[in-house]
Amino acid sequence: MSEAARVAVIYYSATGSVRKLAEAVAEGAAKDGAEVRLRKVAELAPEAAINSNPTWAENHRDSEHIAEATLDDLEWADAVVFGSPTRFGLPAAQLKQFLDLTGPLWAQGKLANKVYSSFASAANVHGGQESTILALNNTFYHWGGIIVSTGYTDPLVFQAGGNPYGPSHASNNGADLPDESRLEAARYLGRRVNHIASALRPGGSL
Numbered sequence: 001m002s003e004a005a006r007v008a009v010i011y012y013s014a015t016g017s018v019r020k021l022a023e024a025v026a027e028g029a030a031k032d033g034a035e036v037r038l039r040k041v042a043e044l045a046p047e048a049a050i051n052s053n054p055t056w057a058e059n060h061r062d063s064e065h066i067a068e069a070t071l072d073d074l075e076w077a078d079a080v081v082f083g084s085p086t087r088f089g090l091p092a093a094q095l096k097q098f099l100d101l102t103g104p105l106w107a108q109g110k111l112a113n114k115v116y117s118s119f120a121s122a123a124n125v126h127g128g129q130e131s132t133i134l135a136l137n138n139t140f141y142h143w144g145g146i147i148v149s150t151g152y153t154d155p156l157v158f159q160a161g162g163n164p165y166g167p168s169h170a171s172n173n174g175a176d177l178p179d180e181s182r183l184e185a186a187r188y189l190g191r192r193v194n195h196i197a198s199a200l201r202p203g204g205s206l
Helices: 017-031 047-051 054-062 071-076 093-100 103-107 129-143 155-159 180-200
Strands: 006-011 035-040 079-087 115-122 168-170
Touching: 006 017, 006 071, 006 093, 006 180, 017 035, 017 079, 017 115, 017 168, 017 180, 035 071, 047 054, 071 103, 079 093, 079 129, 079 180, 115 129, 115 180, 129 168, 155 180
Parallel strands: 006 035, 006 079, 079 115, 115 168
Antiparallel strands: none
């Protein structure tokens, strides 16, 4: 029997939607037996910008207890799940900067053959959730990663809006946090990622 898989959930969130999804992914993986690290990436926006938006400022305070991601978290993990809000159909700059710092690990081949997945949020239903997830996947291809999506593998995916690429949420410009159907889809992704990552460990099986 293989040891528990190590799953890192790394995200950026401004107004809290992606944080809630990240917490649900981490919860799902942990309840499925994974050893989990929940991490946020460093905030790049100035305090003035954060404080100009009460919801952003509140989320900033509420997530102070969550440690910032480091390259060690990537090297440690068997699987990494990334979450980001959409910025013009692309991942937020904060998460992109973290990804841009991974060159040393990539050059040593230490990011290859791990499981990767992602999730996203946007202001509205057609605001770029799918393109953001697909953009994140481009990084995983370069790393030599194994991409695991939710696909249409569980009714939870349909109940959460039917996005097979990964859990997503329309936040209404930050006014609405994910409802239970979205959180359940995120928990399901955590379980699925852990299941695949565990199977790939020595002694594991599907």
